Amino acid sequence: MEQDLPYEMIRNPNLPWGYWCVADPEYEPALIDETGRRWDSLREYLWCGRLSMARRSHWEFVNQLEFLLAVLAGIDRRIVHIEEQVRDLFQGSWDLSFHYACWLKGQGLSNGFDQLSAEGRAVLVMLASTRPRSAAPIPIGLPTIAPQRGFDRGETREDRERIFAVNEKFALNLPARFIREEIDEFPGIKLIGPPEGANIPLGRVLWSMTFGDDFARDRLFAWLIHRLDRWEAWTALASLQGAQALSEHFLQLRFADEPLETG
DSSP, rough: OGGSSSSSSOOOOOOOOOTTEEOOOTSSSOOOOSSSSSEEEEEHHIIIIIIIOOOOOOHHHHHHHHHHHHHHHHHHOOOHHHHHHHHSSTTTOOHHHHHHHHHHHHTTTSSSSSSOOHHHHHHHHHHTSSSSSOOOOOOSSOOOOOOSOOTOOOOOOOOHHHHHHHHHHHHTSSSEEEOOBTTBBBBBEEEEEEBBOOOOOBOOOEEEEOOHHHHHHHHHHHHHHHHHGHHHHHHHHHHHHHHHHHHHHHHHHHHTTTTOOOO
């Protein structure tokens, strides 16, 4: 039966999820799916029609879809180590994280937290494309850097800078972003917050850190680039709780999933 076939065999996986719907502005709701049901939006069709989830209040509906988008974007950008995922997205709740991973796999959107399915990526593209204009864009398809241990003797600098340049160009469109910049003649990284001010809105530094050399700085910047989809949330954390709270959060994430070596 058709419903038992993989998504990519019955749909075009290169297009956003829901591309098969038809808009009929003469009647409300205006969006018609292939079975004739009407929906207010593609997001409602996904949440209530495809995933069979209750809509409840508008705030909860939007919040849950944004959370789904955050999880899918994280999986798409990198291999998400489980403890980091638990701490950064699920506020330390292993039970919720495990349940969500099982739910994603059961819905056919991913195989847990390791890799998106073809439908999962189509859903990611649709959700990222239907965010309000005020929301930060979601990085999809940007290059990332393979983890490397130790000094590279300059052998990977050219590739590293090329990948950094692509991501830094994307970040220019974000309301807040991490940048590489010298701080008191030392290599550094700054988090520049969204512009504020009545007359001339200006971004302000919310967090900064200096390093002993460029390579040490670039290792952290590469880690941040891998998690570009989380910059919006981390900016909110620094704005509300301060730079120290963000540093502590980074420290917890950085050592998540590290083996405990003794002896």
